[in-house]
Amino acid sequence: MWRFTCAVALLLCVFCGRTAPAEQKILPDFPEYPNYYGCAPTSGAMILGYWDRNGYPDLLPGPATPFRTEIKQLIASSRHIADYWVAWGSTAEDPWVTEGRPAPTSADCLADYMVTSRGLTPDGWTSPAQIPAGLENFALYRNASYEFTGIRHFSLDFERDFVPEIDAGRPVLLFVKIGSSIDHVLVGYGYDDSDPDNPKFAAMDTFMGNPPGTIDWWPWSKTAGGVILKPLSTPVPYPEGDANEDWCVNILDLLVVRANLGKTSSQINPPSADVDSDGTVNVADLLAVRAALGQGSGCR
Numbered sequence: 001m002w003r004f005t006c007a008v009a010l011l012l013c014v015f016c017g018r019t020a021p022a023e024q025k026i027l028p029d030f031p032e033y034p035n036y037y038g039c040a041p042t043s044g045a046m047i048l049g050y051w052d053r054n055g056y057p058d059l060l061p062g063p064a065t066p067f068r069t070e071i072k073q074l075i076a077s078s079r080h081i082a083d084y085w086v087a088w089g090s091t092a093e094d095p096w097v098t099e100g101r102p103a104p105t106s107a108d109c110l111a112d113y114m115v116t117s118r119g120l121t122p123d124g125w126t127s128p129a130q131i132p133a134g135l136e137n138f139a140l141y142r143n144a145s146y147e148f149t150g151i152r153h154f155s156l157d158f159e160r161d162f163v164p165e166i167d168a169g170r171p172v173l174l175f176v177k178i179g180s181s182i183d184h185v186l187v188g189y190g191y192d193d194s195d196p197d198n199p200k201f202a203a204m205d206t207f208m209g210n211p212p213g214t215i216d217w218w219p220w221s222k223t224a225g226g227v228i229l230k231p232l233s234t235p236v237p238y239p240e241g242d243a244n245e246d247w248c249v250n251i252l253d254l255l256v257v258r259a260n261l262g263k264t265s266s267q268i269n270p271p272s273a274d275v276d277s278d279g280t281v282n283v284a285d286l287l288a289v290r291a292a293l294g295q296g297s298g299c300r
């Protein structure tokens with residue numbers, strides 16, 4: 001009997017040991033933007049801002065943060081607002097119609113590419129069906145070699161679909177239900193599956209704003225599908241002299257090299273401060289950065 005009990009206890013222990021360990025993962029350096037004329041284009045811009053920092057530096061002009069005029073214009077341009085916007089939630093005729101102007105033909109922002117606020121779509125709203133192609137085509141608009149694929153999923157399984165995307169370094173645009181139907185779009189950029197009965201995702205919610213250093217955890221049960229976006233084209237390599245690897249050679253790179261002067265091999269932090277890769281940071285690295293100042297598509 002004693003043996004039997006022990007064997008059962010051992011089995012239980014082995015079973016316990018096999019339950020999933022507490023796990024949490026967050027994609028670092030994820031840009032956060034407040035809602036600007038629509039949660040879908042703003043959330044799309046945050047995802048593209050992330051990719052702008054991770055191999056596709058032409059997606060946004062210059063760095064992905066801070067949130068500023070150039071980025072606002074790429075979410076919803078002044079032209080887009082003048083053509084389609086009346087007021088939040090308004091289904092009134094678009095201003096280009098009431099003002100007797102010709103139908104807009106150009107697209108210059110995410111809200112254009114996602115067909116946000118247009119026609120019968122309430123201002124600030126976006127049809128989920130328009131989002132995948134909107135993201136893909138906006139990326140091509142910014143750089144014709146940036147190929148992304150976006151696929152809309154009517155439901156996403158936390159462990160099967162979402163966790164692997166985050167593990168692969170890819171944020172996911174999520175549809176959520178605050179009321180009874182899909183009424184909001186935000187970005188999932190991390191997960192917490194430490195409680196298998198209540199898995200959670202880290203949300204960048206354009207309406208809430210996360211106080212600095214905090215993470216907005218949402219229960220996965222709030223989600224109702226989303227868009228998985230993957231880059232297909234090869235990431236752009238860092239330009240010569242880009243000591244801090246942000247696709248732009250500027251004063252920051254000179255500072256990184258200066259802070260590492262005299263260091264060798266494993267002391268060099270980040271390793272990219274050794275611009276000419278000879279194992280030492282010295283004046284040759286400073287000169288290499290100086291010669292390349294202004295280079296890199298991340299500068300523009």
Ligand SMILES: [Ca+2]
Pocket residue numbers: 084085086090091092093094117118119121122123
């Ligand atoms: Ca409108």
Ligand SMILES: [Ca+2]
Pocket residue numbers: 241242243244245246247248249250252253
């Ligand atoms: Ca740099």
Ligand SMILES: [Ca+2]
Pocket residue numbers: 274275276277278279280281282284285
């Ligand atoms: Ca060197």
